[in-house]
Amino acid sequence: MTIETKILSKKPREESGSKTSRKYQFQKDLSLYILLKEHSNRDDYLFLFDFHEDLIISNSSYSLEDLECIQIKSKDKGNWTINDLTKQPKGKNSIIGKLYHNRIVFEDVVKSLTFMSNGTFSFNNLKSGSNSKTLTEIPALDLSDVEGSKCDDSIISEHGIKESEFKKLGEFKVTSLSNSESSMHCVGALASLINSLNPSSKINSQLAYEQVFREITRKTNETVGDKSFKHVSEIFKIKGLSRVQFIEFLKKAGLYKSVEEEWNEIKTSLELDGISHIELLNFKKAWRDMSARLIADSSSIPLRKLKNNIADTIKKEEINIAKLKLLGIVNYLYNLISNKSYGEYFTKCLIINSLNES
Structure with missing residues (x-):
């Protein structure tokens, strides 16, 4: 049975109850904050x-x-202790037990199990010799043998399994997001992302945050345990947000540069370089094609390889292209690109896109 097939019949835990309290505000804000920070890195x-x-x-x-x-x-x-994390309320799993439940549900697909809080950790005798209260990231492997075993024993007891892989998968992280001012910090992070995507944007960051937060809240509050699904993609649509969907949401909210806005800026630069009318038309057609493919084919391996090839070449040739105009830079770099799996003007537009990103 595949993981996708398994979760169609495996109901999520704890879907009932109000999700309007301050702890849920913090949870949704931190989820959004992580999304904003990770968007440009993935x-x-x-x-x-x-x-x-x-x-x-x-x-x-x-x-x-x-x-x-x-x-x-x-x-x-206060600080989090191993006792706090392994304490088992009557009839319920401990914090560590709930976290490890994901390893049982998703099996080998799990890369990491992270407990994240605004509070720091008070662990005894880390193997690294560090003071846990000063650290923002602590791998479970760094726990002392005594406290590491306490986590494993709690997990094994709660789930009735023979062994625990928590030491290999577990980690503890402290977020910089404030418990009392999480919304304000998210507004700042969103403003930073908007500025990187659309420097000329005059969007009010607070209003933008409220739009994005509503979308996160809608997906957080939606329940799936009371519904039946034929394919896991139906669950993804209700509970998930992909990179492509987030970009589309930003565009609809007016937070992302439109293809036309981007093209008009590129067109002006190319015209200043004395480009011919026919060549400019080739660039225009390829720019629209490239913009569409970057969204529709974001997970394409050939496209990713080409982007990486271009990024590496730009980095290596930084000194050589420093004094060239845009068209000169594009032609110079294009001749050095070894990956010719896409058309000439598509690749040249991708070079311009990579230059803007870098």
Whole structure:
């Protein structure tokens, strides 16, 4: 049975109850904050909100790959201890037990199990010798033998399994997001992303945050345990947000540069370089094609290889292209690109796109 098939029949835990309290505000804000930070660093992704875990990130928008399972908890004061994390309320799993449940559901597809909070951790005798209260990331492998075993024993007891892989998969992280001002920090992160995508945008960051947050809230609050599905993609649509979908959402919200806006800027630069009318038309057609493919084929391996080839070439030739005009840079770099799997003008437009990103 594939993982996709398995989760069609495996109901998520804890879907009932109100999700309007401050702890859920923090959970949704932190999920959004992670999305904003990761958007520019990943070629593809799928964020699943409150589906078996507070947040699950897949490395693919179409399937479950290299899953990062993140349990989010806010803390008003004090530090987290191993006792806090392994304490088992009557009839319920401990925090660690709930987190490890993802390994049981998603099996070998799980890449990491992360407990994330605004609160710091007070662990005894880390193997690295570091003071846990000063660290923002602590791998479970760094726990002392005593505290590491306490986590494993709790997991084995709660789930009735023979052994635990928590030491290999587990990690503890402290977020910089404030418990009391999480929304304000998200507004700042979104403003930064909008500025990188569309520097000329006059969008009010607070209003933009409210638009994006509503989308996250809608997906978080949607339940799937009371529904039946024929294919896992139906669950992804309700509970997930892929890179392509997020870009489309940003465009509809007016937060992302339109293809026309981008092209008009490129066109002006090319015209200043004395480009011929016919060649300009070739660039215009290829620019639209490239823009569409970057969204529709974001997970394409050949396209990803070409993008990486271009990025590496730009980095190596930084000094040589420093004084060239745009058209000169494009032609110079194009002759050095070894990957010719796409058309000439498509590749040249991708070079311009990569130059803008870098």
